[in-house]
Amino acid sequence: MKEVVQGIPLNYYLALSTVLFSIGVLGVLFRRNAIIILMCVELMLNSVNLLLVAFSAFHGDAKAQVFVFFIMIVAAAEVAVGLALMVLIYRNIKSLDIDFLNKLKW
Amino acid sequence: MVLYIFYALSVIAMACALLVVFSKNPIHSVLYLILTFFAIAGHYVLLNAQFLAVVHIIVYAGAIMVLFLFVIMLLNLNAETEPHKNTLTKIMATISGGLLMVTLAGAFRVLEKNLGQVTVQNSNVGTIENLGKVLFNDFLLPFEISSVLFLSAMIGAVILGKKQLN
Numbered sequence: 726m727k728e729v730v731q732g733i734p735l736n737y738y739l740a741l742s743t744v745l746f747s748i749g750v751l752g753v754l755f756r757r758n759a760i761i762i763l764m765c766v767e768l769m770l771n772s773v774n775l776l777l778v779a780f781s782a783f784h785g786d787a788k789a790q791v792f793v794f795f796i797m798i799v800a801a802a803e804v805a806v807g808l809a810l811m812v813l814i815y816r817n818i819k820s821l822d823i824d825f826l827n828k829l830k831w
Numbered sequence: 832m833v834l835y836i837f838y839a840l841s842v843i844a845m846a847c848a849l850l851v852v853f854s855k856n857p858i859h860s861v862l863y864l865i866l867t868f869f870a871i872a873g874h875y876v877l878l879n880a881q882f883l884a885v886v887h888i889i890v891y892a893g894a895i896m897v898l899f900l901f902v903i904m905l906l907n908l909n910a911e912t913e914p915h916k917n918t919l920t921k922i923m924a925t926i927s928g929g930l931l932m933v934t935l936a937g938a939f940r941v942l943e944k945n946l947g948q949v950t951v952q953n954s955n956v957g958t959i960e961n962l963g964k965v966l967f968n969d970f971l972l973p974f975e976i977s978s979v980l981f982l983s984a985m986i987g988a989v990i991l992g993k994k995q996l997n
Contacts, residue, residue, distance in 0.1 A: 733837050733877070736939065741841050741874075743935045745848055745867075751928030752852040755921055757914040760903060761857060764864050767895065768848055774887075775871055778957075782878040787956045787965045790883055794966065797890050798977045802984035804895050808902045809991035815906050822914040 738779035745772035759814065759821045763807050770800050837877060844870035855910040857903050865896045880957035 745768060752765030774793045781789030811821060818825055847867040851860045868891045875884035916924070955961055966974060 733834060737837065737841075738874075739939045740936065741844070743932055743939065744845055747928050747932035747935070748845070748848040748852060750931055751924060754924035754927055755852055755916065757916050758857060758908070760899065760908070761851075761860055764851060764860060764899060767891075768851065768864065768867065771868065771871055771891075775874055778875055778878050778880050778883060781956060782880065785956055787961050788969065790880055790957060790962055791966050791970050793883055794886070794962075795970075795973060795977060797886065798980065801890060801895060802980050804898060805984045805988045806991070808898055809988040811902060812906070813991050820912075820914070821906070821908065824914070824916075 735779060735783050738776060742772045742776040742779075745769075745775070757822050757824055759811055759823050759826075760808075762823065763804070763811070767800060767804070770796060833877065837874075840870045840873045840877070843867075844874070855913055857908045857913065858900065861896055861900050861903060864899075865892050868892050868896070875957075878957070879955075882957055882959045882962055 749765045749769035749772065752768065753762050756762055756765070774796055777789045777793050777796075781787065781793075814826065815821055844867050847863045847870065850863040851867065854860050854863060868887065872884045872887045872892075875881075875887060
């Protein structure tokens with residue numbers, strides 16, 4: 726397997742991104758605070774970003790890095806709307822516990 | 832040498848990511864997430880993506896995490912108000928996360944054999960000049976559309992955040 730510029734094998738980055746993504750999923754399943762869940766989603770997005778940059782450096786193609794830009798843009802928009810929703814939820818039910826938000830649950 | 836930096840940054844990133852999940856106080860979670868983002872920015876520097884590293888710090892540590900911190904302080908969340916799942920759900924969550932990690936790792940192990948030879952990369956891919964050329968030549972329309980996305984997100988956030996008028 727070929728190596729990235731400074732001699733770090735690409736599969737190390739694959740492993741690191743896998744671990745970070747799994748920690749993000751773990752956080753989403755583990756916590757009940759909606760803001761922490763949003764933060765774990767950010768963590769998952771970042772692990773994917775890291776992998777995109779690693780592949781970009783690996784192939785010498787800048788398009789993946791532009792993709793990372795767009796993921797950052799979407800993350801910023803998502804956080805703005807998501808946190809506004811959190812404030813609205815807190816104002817209505819005085820809590821951010823997602824187990825209270827079960828009206829749409831089957 | 833570079834490998835040791837990689838290991839150090841990876842350990843910091845993973846440890847801080849775990850602390851985000853397991854710390855009781857939401858404010859500590861935010862601070863650990865900021866540390867994770869700095870470690871990831873270090874990875875970007877290591878991968879010769881300097882501009883992305885700077886943008887990552889500005890956007891994530893500078894804007895998004897400050898927003899999180901601001902909302903958590905606004906809502907006055909702390910370790911006492913923090914809701915907790917019961918133990919069974921926590922164990923199930925841990926098992927599910929571990930299973931996902933094993934599945935992904937297994938998939939990547941199969942993929943690894945088929946990756947084959949890859950062309951040699953040039954080292955100035957991540958410079959602002961190169962990225963700007965790609966962004967404004969190949970991705971001009973998505974770039975413009977993202978401004979519309981931002982505008983709609985801003986309007987949506989303002990409308991959601993407004994006091995409800997009855």
